Amino acid sequence: MEVFLDYALTTSKFAVIILSILILARCLRSMLSEKYESEVWGHLGCEGDSYTLTHWENLIGRSISSDVRLCYPGVSRCHAVLSRNDRGIWKIYDIFSRSGVWVNGVKVGGSGSQVVAGDVINLGGLTLKFYDMSAADQARNEAGRTSAGQHVSPTITLLELSLFQLALLCQHAMSAEAEHIRSIALAFVALMALQWCCYSAMRLMNRSGFEVETLAFYLTSLGMSVAASSTPEDMYRQILLTLAAVALFLFSGWWMRNLRRTMALRIPVAVLALALMAVNVLASDAVLGARNWLEFGGYSFQPSEIVKACYIYVGASTLERLFFRRNLYGFIAFSALCVVALALIGDFGTALIFFITFLIISYMRSGSLGTVFLAVSAAALAGFLAVTVKPYIAQRFATWGHAWEDVYGAGFQQTRAMSAAASGGLTGKGAGFGWLDDIFAANTDMVFAVICEELGLIIGLCMVAAVLVMAFFAVRSARRGRSAYYPIAACAAMALLLSQMALNVFGSLDLLPFTGVTFPFVSRGGSSLISCWLLMAFIKSADNRQGASFAVRPARSSGYDEGQEEEEEEAEEYINIAEGNPFIEPWQEENYEKDN
């Protein structure tokens, strides 16, 4: 019997590793292998030349990074932004050019002015004629857009993920105490059911891009495994949290498919974020150094996790707004308030994550390295003050790199994490067979080591790689971005997740000071899981491959998709009544009218 169990354990260990690598490789290939064809959304005619508008938001100017580059002396480096909304309406904005912009002889004011096909635009002594896209352009867009999941079948990837989860479950069945096996099995089965439901719903909606979800579910499975080894008595709660997180992910993804309502809600979201932080600062008691928990009827909740998603929601912006300094200052003030609140709470790890995210957002918005340097030096000063004022932070810095010199004091957690992680070797001791998860906060702050100990270094590297793959994907989808909002949001979300991961992993391995932040998806903790899934919605909405995302509607001859969730249907009806049908691409409008 024992020999049989040994074989089963060894087999499932290798299965977990091979499946992990397969899943990652398939997602990577699927996400990065597809060729990018630029789309055509309109044209600008100018003295015999024709410029193609390849995005929804186009910068016109003399600068080399302009989308429409006009090398004429009268044109400013960044002169105007020509942008299209999801209803197919084009507007032009003058972004503080020296010589101004005129449409049909009328000067464009601060709020921009609408342009329609055939309009004449004057800027910097040039006369441009605007053409909306033609039927041929539309056909070309259709043909050029590669469909997500075309090269690599998402069904097979998801099957592999399910096998991976079964193999994990198999190991837990061997290691867990009898009384917990039922709830652990239920948790894994529920997770599998959830991912297949999501996938089926997506397929029903004719969407085939599922890589982001697959990676997120992959990491969530690892989180489930950590929960099963460390707190098996709490599995039901973990299931409910995962359900809630995925539901919120779907909702916020659906919400962001409409850029107008997304932009309109930024101020309320900013207010909500600040209110959450304020409540946190005022109401919470000191828990273990950092006061970042709120208690609600026995359940603790971490407002700063939700604020992460809000922060990016508020921080990203559309192209025409980027050139107004006022908007950037507003964002800087908002960021400063968030970081100060986190510092007051004592959560310097999260404050640092916010700051790195801030750097990425502000660089993407302003493109100015000067701003970034200024911000970094200000933060260095603030950090210095923090170290001098808060002795426990200075202590963490003093321990950094010297964990092994104080194994029973300041280096207690790091040395145990490093020892346990190394003891797992490449293949690990088996899920649930480790000892590190008995150490306090191991399932959050030292989760990389728990995974390395139980599942091996290869899985540890895979889980880091999964987050990296998402980051590469965010960078790559920026090229396809129609509006600047989505790439900025996606890159900021990935900057946040990457820096959070780096602080978690390297903090527990004594390569960075130990800050006690969570590993995305894997660390135990409800607020953290929900926040990570919310951030996934940003990645998802930046992905505008054919049929990839719920943020961009698939091209269908009939404009309306019947097989959708009820909730969505209701909402769309409401909008249809209010504003016509905003979800129908302009080139579909003809068909739509014909069909009806």
Add this chain to the structure above:
Amino acid sequence: MRKITNRAFSLLLIAALVICGMGLYLMEYVDRGQDWALYFSRVNSGSSGLLLDRNGQMLASFGQSREEFSPDAHVRTANYHVTGDYWGRTGAGVLSRYWSGMQGFSIFTGTTKSEDSVLTLSIDSRLNEYIYDQLMALGEDTKGMMLLSNYKTGEILGLVSVPSTDPLDTEAELKDGTYINRCLSASFTPGSVFKLITAAAAIEQIDDINETEFYCEGEYEIAGVPIICTGSHYTQTFEQALSNSCNVAFAQIAVELGQNTMVDYVREYGFLDSHQLNGINTAAGSYPTEFVGDPELGWSGIGQSTDMICPYSMLCFLCAVANGGELIEPSLVLEDGEPESSRLMEAATANQLKQMMNYNVVDHYNGEENFPGLKLCAKTGTAELGDGSSHAWFVGFLADEEHPFAFVTLVERGGYGLSTSGPIANNVLQWAVENIKVDKQ
């Protein structure tokens, strides 16, 4: 939009840093993973083991999740500096050094569950208990050490350092320096025991040393600086000078040999370097190697000046003298096979020194009364610390094939070597001769 697209690449910078960090971790893992994993090996590997003394007495054991030592607190305390503890508080214990060797680890498989392992030490835990009691009889706050080994086999039989503690009593109030292993990890001013080294050098380097007469009237000036002696010894031979422990004579010898020769001998006898005892690093000693004038050289020849020696180095030196110049490498672990050996000095030198040390005991230490029945060769040391106190040394060996024991006894700030450490050495040797069976070679 192209602007935004270009700026998105800034995210790759963070990704690159993460990848570099992981690379750094992998390098560290390959390099130090074994040390990390084995540090908490008893929990990491899940195997169990036993640490026994030479008589099979259990000193420590480890199992799946809890650590154990001998059930007797006195055994635990007396042997604390031999075993060390599982937490690595004292660096020179066997546990911190040896447990890892008893576990399997590779960077591919991690720690592996090894066969239940047994490590048998050469230590006699009863002897350690006896030594511990002898040292503690001097008073609660005694600081000191005693090492006792078999110079024929290299086996270390006794190793005690005080103050000590019970490794299981985590609440115990610790005296200063409890975690220091005074036998292996510390060095002390040697005082007169250093004269053995000066004498050995003189035997080899000064042809007519045995015919030379030394004159001492309690004080002697070198270049205007006085060397003070413990008394006035008047005319004496080389042999008498050692048994008188005459500062004047040995300062003169050191000056005659010259600093270079002195440094060469101190180095050759291993007093300057750190050694390894079963992989445990021992403390290095010191001796003035940069040029000093004759007065300082004189003082250094009698074990004062900046001289420092580690008791373990002294034990090695004594073993070599006792064993005809050949040092059998000391070991804490009972191992099969021929122990390693090396020649530290010529047999003639060793034999003359041996005779002189025996003469010390017979002629000067009132051997028959103080060390009855022992064929003892020894040297006392009373190392002045400049504040009126002195370390009490008593070192030597038995010129006895049946009981080939070498020993180093030291009581820190214990006063006179002969009166403080001599009785301890005598009692311990008497006990050892009676109770320790020595296998015939």
